[in-house]
Amino acid sequence: MVTRLRPESLAELRDAVRDGPSRLLITGAGTAAGWGGTPAPHDAVLDVTGLNAVLAYQPSDLTVTVQAGLPLAALQDVLAKKGQQVALDAGRIARGATVGGLLATADGGPARHTYGTLRDCVIGVTTVLADGTVARSGGRVIKNVAGYDLAKLFHGSLGTLGVIAEVTLRLHPLAEASCTVAAACTPERSLELAHRMMRDALEPVALEWYDGRLLARFDGTASGVTRRARATGFEEADPSVWQEVADVSLGGPGDTVFRIGTLPGLWPWVAARVRARTASPPVLSSSLGAGVHTVRLGNTTASSFDRLREDIAGRGGGTVVLRRGIEVPAWGPPPASVAVMRAVKQRFDPSDRFGAGRFTPWF
Template sequence: MSTATTYRPATLAELRDALVDSAGERLAVAGTGSATAWGGEPVHDAVLDTTAMSGLISCNPTDLTVAVQAGMPFATLQETLAEHDQWVALDPARAGTVGGLVATADAGPVRHTFGSLRDSVIGVTVVLADATVARSGGYVIKNVAGYDLAKLFHGSLGTLGVLAEVVLRVRPRPAATATLAVPCDAATAFDLGGRLIHGSLEPVAVEWCDGTLLARFDGTSGGVEDRLRRARALAGSDATDAPADAWSVVADLVSGDDGDTVVRLGTAPDRTPELAALVAREAAAHAVDAAMTSSPFAGAHTVRLRGGSAAAHAAVVTALRTEQPAVTVCRWTDGLRAELPAWGEPPPAVAVLRAVKRAFDPDDRLGRGRFAPWF
């Protein structure tokens, strides 16, 4: 595939032209390339590189909205918004593009409160496989006119069309933020997290990362200080105030290194302790070093496997799929693809997923194989 053509449009018109010029070719859509390995391996004749579409379209702090070309690095967007004391409420581990984060449905610990980009995107412009340019949503944060196509593209992994422009709702940056850290097992973390929530302490993020509960509080400086004090009282003597960079351990675990396998999956919140136990048990049984980070109340988990053979990694992932079939493999250790299907049991609505794919890309030329064997 190294000889594959690369299209690198810089404008919506060039993107549309690229879809016309590449008619008949199978395309892999790529931003920074940080999610190339997610799911199945797309068969492609050419790469559609979105990174030249990186401009700011409009920044409207009074309206709490911002519009960007989809290839803008997410970090650049946040820097732009920081000038206005605003942010998009998302803290992903990856340094991806805005479009890439929509297409992967990626999110970080503040998903606990703010969800993923599906909850912040208010408008999109997309170019379909047949070069149709379509918009949905708009520039206002409240809008129910027409179908919300942005939702379909959330998690689409480059298989429905190419995101060209994205409009997002933004939020003010909190005046103060503080983090509580408590070393504990997953069951204790789930219990304590529940008490923070039910106690109306409003943690903006609750994450259990590899043996430590991290809870972040945003708000006014007085309010954050007060809540941190009350949270510490609930948590007991092991609790400490953690520096802001305490959260980098989550990003490190989620990102993984060469040779690691990284998977993500979702469960009901109260399955978190059992999942943690399952990971530990399976890792031990197959002589693999496993680490897990969870946003328990969002039911979102990431597991990193390190060391051991590809077959051992495959065995652990297969065991996870018995708990929850919908496991996405984001990083594959060498040789793992030969040992493990890209996806487990399909979700109940797979027939609808297939019908949507057929309606948007009847020739299956975008990201073909990404969701194989589901479609």
């Protein structure tokens, strides 16, 4: 049984890293344990869920500072009392995903169309590095360009650079009203409809193709969302569909789930490629404004998955594996910047203490 370290304060976390065993696997709620490569053997699991306090909340400044092990759902409850939110709706949130985990995995949901991911909301971060250094970057105000923004570096780091200990986020007001509409369409047609909706400045907060339909959500005032929803000509839809969309990223036993980023306009091509390369019908969703496609395959082979990933890389797309039901390398052809990523890893964690194996075979 691997040792489990569960510090409950920043000081304990620092000590756990500084004095703990060599190889550490950082974990929050464990909702993304399958993301990226399979962790190499490690000496201890460093569980940050004991750091779960709200450290400072200033509703009038639209900012909140929390310890990284706080589940985002719990934070949302606190913020909702003041009519505010962290504008993130990734599927894992309902399963207890932590703020630090959501930052480290670069996860997102349908609201990425307007708000992006935590990269776009994080304004400050405190991290503990492999040598026990406690380092802050950013700040607690929305607008700040002093020094390097290291929070960005940790976005997508999958626990390989250091431990995210505290996070400061910018907040958004909760909308007074919301309305969801849907229209059955093909991926090709969805692009045209989405383009028209954006061109007409209807400002959907989320815009997603899922399961044969284009879905749009409007947030705003009661009269405003009704009017804009009507202007689409779509049917009104049950808003619970957004959780279904977000849940495409989760998958179950045996599923292979991955997320692809391409030019938004390549979406019909991506959908066609995925279908052509898989035996059973895939579950697909696409954020049409951002060009982020999430794919769940129940049944595939390593060779067809590899070919699919190469197809996508050939069109400039990147792929992140969220769950592997089959044995395939976690990462496909590396991006041009992989050499810089290696150099960053080398400078931040020279003895490879954190998350070994997550970026195999890239580094």
